[in-house]
Amino acid sequence: MLLSVLLTGCGIQPSGVGEAGEPPTGVAPGATLYFIGADGDLEPQLRRTGRLGTVSDAVSLLLSGPGDSGLRTQIAPVGTRQVVVTTTSVMIRLMVPLTIDEVTPRGVDQIVCTALGVHVQSGRSKETKVQVQFVQPTPESEEKRTCPLFK
Secondary structure (H helix, E strand, O other): OHHHHHHHOOOOOOOOOOOOOOOOOOOOOEEEEEEEOOOOOEEEEEEEOOOOOOHHHHHHHHHOOOOOOOOEOOEOOOOOOOOEEEEOOOEEEEEOOOOHHHEOHHHHHHHHHHHHHHHHHOOOOOOOEEEEEOOOOOHHHHOOEOOOOOO
């Protein structure tokens, strides 16, 4: 009888490889922030926080500057780094503690790429647009932007 049990096994037949969809996202040693390299181009910098975090967390870290990485920022230093984020299925709205005069167009790209990077790594669409809303009303606050690196 023992021999017949060993020969028949557990009755489960092997199956082929099945499709499982997209790879998992959201697991990360930290957030990728975008700063300016020596050539003036955007460069990613992993800020090790032990987790991916939220869009708000990442943009707040971006506002703290590049540290001793050798990279630069085109965002003026600010006293408060709190960023309010509202997300819909097609838009991320960031209320940043900056005026338009405290950030260059490349600095706005830093903010947009950082926000979209976390958004995409969290499993959401890279087609999402970003509005960067400044503390004073300005036409730039209404622009719907994408990251120039995410094409």
